[in-house]
Amino acid sequence: MAEERAAAFTKRSIKTSAKLAGLKMVVSMMDLTTLEGKDTPGKVAYLCRKALQPADPKYNVPTCAAVCVYPNMVKYARKFLGENSPVHVASVATGFPSGQFPLPTKLNEVRRAVADGADEVDMVINRCAFLAGDHAKVFDEIAATKEASGPAHLKVILETGELVTYDNVRLASEIAMQAGADFIKTSTGKVSPAATMPVTLVMLEAIRDYFFATGVRIGMKPAGGIRNAKQALHYLVMVKETLGDDWLTPGLFRFGASTLLNDVLMQIAKTVDGNYQGPDYFSLP
Amino acid sequence: MSTRLDVKKTYKLFIGGKFPRSESGRYLPAKSPAGGQLDNFAHASRKDFRDAVVAARAAVDGWSKATAYNRGQILYRAAEMLQNRATELVNEIARSTGVSAAKAKREVTLAIDRLVHFAGWTDKYSQIFSSVNPVATSHFNFTTPEPTGVVVVLAPDEPSLLALVSLTAPVILSGNAAIVISSEKFPLPAATFAEILATSDLPGGVVNILTGKRGELVPHIAGHMDVNAIVDGAGVPDISVKLQAGTAINLKRYAKHSPAPADWFTAKVEDPYWILDTVEFKTAWHPIGV
């Protein structure tokens, strides 16, 4: 049934003005991401600049919400963006992507990333503990990470591709929210499947119930696997029709993506100019 | 030397496992073909019919929930009882209808065999007529027959016992409860059959047998809102039309069976499709997924 409902969102037809407004919103919600062993300060600079100015100013495209990098790259991103940047710096942490490291190491990593200038921390949950049934340990690690993050926003990656069932996703979402997550996030992008619409829907439903139970709005970040503008709009439709207008903001909804941005920009240009676009007209991140 | 006076019996109705007289107090005389007085039998009224429907309705829940294996054993047990008391029935048929003892015996033994035949269907018919349906969506989907509920069976005049058994067995084997309106011409074999059923393990109310005048009961059968189906074996065109009109009252199901009299003695009437006259097909869907 989650599949069926999710498929219904993909049937919405988003045209003309709705398409343009939606795509710009997608850009504003994007955590532009690079997570590779070969990342360098130079590559991070490309990414940051792209996040600040995704397209030709004539298209009036907003900045991206954040850049998302490995802990070692945080200080370069912060240096490039400066202290008052509209683009946030998000750091993956806690032994990303596997999380198979001792807790003190993971917490140390988080503290370091925040000290280096990260204002958002994307942690991974302990799937080993979760699947072994030690849910309390999962909770405690998230709570400890929240504490270590200090002022930074905490996004909790469930790695739904490893949890597999919707019941697991729902339970992990509840644990994460109760343990202090500001956002819950589907995936690292390193495991397939990454974000899917049904999984995201289950998480949005968990967020909805948590809101009615506690009064706190938790954010949602699908990450990985969202490659084109059409898919991104389907996710927006899902948020709009599941959680409503209040969640249609970068403060409560993000996309974790790298190749998505330019496809969105091409669609924006097509909507504005009327021409089908080619990739050479859009800068690489 | 004084001659001993025979004890005369009054045949009663069979409702809810009990043998009441007609609430109307009416009786009819059964006569032999030669015109001799046999015995009196109860002349069922519309209120007797009403009571029989109440008894049948009360019996449906338990009987339909009994396992198919259990229903099969109970019907087989009824055949055992019938075998045991075959002579009694042979005499009853012979004196009522005037046929030879040999002919009457043939009818009784066939009735026993027919009951055995249908007893074997209880746990098979749903295997034959059910289906798992390969729907094009991610659902498990299956269709199974279920008893429709309370069924009125009208038996033809002849063969008074064999036709009654052949019509009633396929109705009750699936879990329905029946109100059987016996042969009008030869009611005594049906009434004796009731006495045999009463000593079998068949729960009270699963089979109720009324004797009397069909035509009098027909409008009440057609009009009764708690009757789910009618199996019309009476073979009377006028009655058939009146019963069918009941369909328009509460959409009760109507099925007619009028084989040639000789066919009741053949395997033609051992027809599993007759079971389907008084079942409903239920289709259930469930999603498949983790």
Next chain:
Amino acid sequence: MKTKLKPISRKVSAKRAVATIAAQPVVPLKERRLTFGGKWDYAPAPEESRNYVITPRHELFINGKFVKPRSGKYFPSINPATEEKLTEIAAADEADVDKAVKAARRAYEKVWSKMPGRERGKYLYRIARIIQEKMRELAVLESMDGGKPIKETRDVDVPLVAAHFFYHAGWADKLKYAFPGRTPRPLGVAGQIIPWNFPLLMAAWKIAPAIACGNTVVIKPSKTTSITLLRLAQIFQEAELPEGVVNVVTGSSETGTAMVKHPDVNKIAFTGSTEIGKQLAQLCVGTGKKLTLELGGKAANIVFEDAPIDQAIEGIIAGIYFNMGHVCCAGSRLLVQEGIYPKVVRKLRDRIQTLRLGNPLDKNTDIGAINNKPQLEKIRELVQCGVAEGAELVQSSCTLPERGYWYPPTFLTGVTASHRVAQEEIFGPVLSVMTFRTPEEGFERANNTPYGLSAGVWTDKGSKIFKIVNQLRAGVVWANTYNKFDPTSPFGGYKESGFGREGGLQGLAAYCRLD
């Protein structure tokens, strides 16, 4: 198993105020609600309809040709979403019906009953393929003719129409395997009467099995929805279906009565109201005509406390608002276990706000127009009655278009079994919400109706599903789903919802006699 966890303090220090996202405030209990507004709204996305021309006049389809009615009379057919006249339709009288029956009889005797099953089947396959080719056109026409949202005609009705012809095509030469121990034979001429809620789909449900089994057909659509069936007749021509195998007579209920009364019709199949079904049953008494009826319903959708609630909400919505509730098997009585009643009502209240009502041809429309004015009046009357009897009205705040027949998604709470809205078929987007306490009470209340077409049950406990499915007196039971249809899946009711099945293996019996 859920771990019991305590929420931790959510205080966030603001050391780096510049880059830190404002912490989400705790919303007080009374202000916790979702806003389904226009922060980002969908622009109109109408399906292209200009390519599909509706001719100004539609004739009868008899013996493979479109012919004028003997009376020369026509009646208008309007688009319920705009109240504009789409075309005019021929009114068939008794003589036209007789002509159609004669054509069907001739085709039956001379061609169709003699044709090997394999060849019959090939015609059905051909028809299915042409329907697939013309899916978009049929969807658009169906939407304009009946007010149904294009999303449904495109994704549900028309694909199922093609699927029904495909499925039954394959049966044509395999019927002997459907009836073990017996030899199936066709019945002859089948007279079929279909309603306005699924005009094409009901036509497919009726025509495909009838002709697959070797019968010929005279079919009458509802007066308000004739256009797509006549378009289907053109498809029969294109498929070179032999003349007279399917004949279409359009008109009012008198046309249908003439068909039912016709002495040379062997079989009557009707889908529609229980009231009319009973009248037809009366007309068939003593005629020997085989009859199948698919009639009204007042289905219960039973939601247990252990149900997957968000999924159940979707099932409830699909159950009652699919096709504006113009569905005989609509889940129009919601039975909620008391413990989750407030939660379910809150979620339903939110969910109906996201249903989009409007232009049926807009691809984002969820709720189209009410099919006809009398039906709209009936819905209004019954809802008013529900409110007068003390039920609380909850309606979507959507705006209704000025022209056309519209009714917003609605549910009534505080309904009991003695309310009229809990007993009568409303046949509109109106749900009656009731409660129950125990499983026994759940199925007893569900069964407490003269109808018995369908039912729904929602629980995550497998054994409970089997128990409840078993107890429900209904021909179709959807467990943890609702309003699903498939040509392989038999459909039809218990009790006053009719008799006989349509679709699947068991549906074939309606169009065969067994030797």
